[in-house]
Amino acid sequence: MEMEKEIFQILDNEGNFERRLEPDIPKQRLLQMYRVMSTVRMFENISMGLQRQGRIGFYIGAGGQEACSVGATATLSDDDWIFPAYREPGALLLRGETVLQLFNQLFGNMGDYNKGRQMPNHFNSRARNIVTPSSPIATQIPHAVGMAIASKIRKSGLIALTFFGDGATSENDFHSGMNFAGVFNAPVVFFCQNNGYAISLPTSRQTRAETLAQKGIAYGIPAERVDGNDILAVYTVTSRAVERARKGEGPTLIEAITYRLGPHSSSDDPTKYRTKKEVEEWMKKDPIKRMRGYLVKKGYWDDVKEKEMIDEIDREIRDAVRKAENTPKPPIESIFHDVYAEMPWHIREEMEDAVKRYGGKGGE
Helix, strand or coil: CHHHCCEECCECCCCCECHHHCCCCCHHHHHHHHHHHHHHHHHHHHHHHHHHCCCCCCCCCCCCCHHHHHHHHCCCCCCCEEECCCCCHHHHHHCCCCHHHHHHHHHCCCCCCCCCCCCCCCCCEHHHCECCCCCCCCCHHHHHHHHHHHHHHHCCCCCEEEEEEHHHHHCHHHHHHHHHHHHHCCCEEEEEEECCEECCEEHHHCCCCCCCHHHHHHHCCCEEEEECCCHHHHHHHHHHHHHHHHCCCCCEEEEEECCCCCCCCCCCCHHHCCCHHHHHHHHCCCHHHHHHHHHHHHCCCCHHHHHHHHHHHHHHHHHHHHHHHCCCCCCHHHHHCCCCCCCCHHHHHHHHHHHHHHCCCCCC
16 A cells, blocks of 8 residues: 555656666657647647637646656557547647647647547547547546557557546546456556646545555556656656556556646636645646756756747747638538448438538538
């Protein structure tokens, strides 16, 4: 039980680190991870502004949790599967997805992989094995387990990583997924981002268990707690879990202790349920600041490089916003596509009627 209480950490708040615990990550990979984390933070700031201006309808931020998605994703092979929630744009960007595609999804335009059919923040990339999330809590967990079981049957060697929040541990899908994975030794990594709140409900109201990691015990699943704002620690702990899964040793539950610096979503007012002092204390643990401190101490980074990177990201994001906002919306007839291999007559009639009423081109 003690193992499930300890919080693994490598970096302190200033980026100082224990050399004996430092993972072997190449310099260029570290710089890439830092750039993606910084991009996610700036992407969030711009996206929240777009929502406040009425240019997009909704936004869910990842500010303060960037080390979780980026650090965990960095441990995978490009062919492994990711089943995200909605605070993981870093996973897509680290795998090579563009900021433009993220904005296409937020605007729901013709460039959006989902053709405008999903809520904002349901980022996905079929080409990169990142599955579309959905708004119901924890539904991605059984999906990840199913993929992992399929991989085991096919002997493909691939594993699944699924992200979810602390609130998801109160859902049936979490328990069903954990139990099934434990029984059948599925090669899956359960990554819980415990940011302290399920919207406004504190973790203390979710469970009487001392930790969320302890929930793995009942299902025979090894579990670890990690400082979710320490990207080196996240990388190290997730690497261990990935290695276990790859070797056929089954699932792992990771509880990453983190914090969202902003609201749950653009519809939330966090001042109603948490104090300014609490936020200020967590700002001192900012994962981006900690990684920047680490890179400086390693001799990889300085103020000049920081300014150059920030300017580049800013230009990239603003250019992507212009392109995405000026890309047309999907035509009305697109809502009738992608359901049947051959469109039935009654659906075709409905589509033709919609095109007459609202305009469009028709066809398949």
